[in-house]
Amino acid sequence: MSKKPYHLWYWPNIQGRGEFVRLALEAAGVPYRDRAREDGVEALLADMDKRPGIRPFAPPYVDDGSLTLGQVAHILAWLGERHGFGAGDLDRDLELIMLQLTVSDVAAEVHNVHHPLAGSLYYDDQKHAAADAARHFREERIPKFLGYFEDALSANSGPFVLGAKWSHVDTSLFQLVEGLRYMFPQRMAEVEGDYPSLVACHDAVAELDGIKAYCASDRRIAFNTDGIFRHYPELENT
């Protein structure tokens, strides 16, 4: 294991998918450099360009000095095992990774709400389709996903998926709740009461020392409408 800080490469002006990585590292107190926030987006683009062969498809990715891995759930499984924020037991870790991959699926569907036709088009050029996508996401997918994680939290006695010990899945569920509250505050206010274990998990993550310090710092970028979770008031009542 490298003693040098990890290099995290991600878009510097958004929480986005990178935030799931940042939160776990911050909660665990693992040193990392957020390279594009230090050196700018041009440094990120240049870094991506210079990687041949087997490489990350897109940010975020993490470089430990000898290996570079992309894909949020994969990064978290990799670093979680090294730094003790996995389960420390193979079968339980495999279950955590399954849950974490479903968090990634939620993030992809969330992105699809404001970009149903193409990631390369602006939201304003696909607003009509986004209104339809938002309605289905709010009504069908939010209860389905939140219910799934509520059930996962019932496997142990809480507040975390593993019970008393937090893992990368919990910091990600914290972000999922935060992001959905920002994106669809009305819908979340309506349904949150149905998912008490999920809300309790969110609140317990918020109380972790590393998360408290991070959220109070300027390292935590505010939600905005360039990220994955976006608040467009017109998508709340479509």
Add this chain to the structure above:
Amino acid sequence: MSKKPYHLWYWPNIQGRGEFVRLALEAAGVPYRDRAREDGVEALLADMDKRPGIRPFAPPYVDDGSLTLGQVAHILAWLGERHGFGAGDLDRDLELIMLQLTVSDVAAEVHNVHHPLAGSLYYDDQKHAAADAARHFREERIPKFLGYFEDALSANSGPFVLGAKWSHVDTSLFQLVEGLRYMFPQRMAEVEGDYPSLVACHDAVAELDGIKAYCASDRRIAFNTDGIFRHYPELENT
């Protein structure tokens, strides 16, 4: 490791996401039971209903008698390590999983082409949006994804990602090429020449004994318009 056959649970009438799992197991000669093909879709729905707590979000999932895991890339990483169709070296396996997760991302985008607004709506109820999504996918995403895997194949001397040894990524790239050829035959005919290593990988997988036998059997379901890869002629020239 269980000596009993794995139980694969997936929709019985489509290749879909389950096919990535079937192909690797068939290539490796690992015994499995395709439970919903044996017992019908009702058995699959009943099996999903009876699983509490931490469980797969959706099919496909694999049950080895003591652990049940969902998420295609995760299933393949798990079984690949047990049955020798991973790399057998940690760093290389981590790279394979990263590639495999990107195959899953392609599958999600492919599904979004014909279901841009909602998975719960029929294609016919979102055809107009699908025409736009198809154009962007054909023009922008196919070259981007295929170029990414072409580059990955350049890391070794072929025909497979690891070189002479096939892995779960190669059987998945075979399916990706097969699926895109079915879905967008005109576009694939136009661009395939730009990805000679990917086509060579596809062809080498097709020659594996297990794959030849599988594709000649009735276990290989034909592509159809209920699966992930769907051929709608009207989406070829939008």
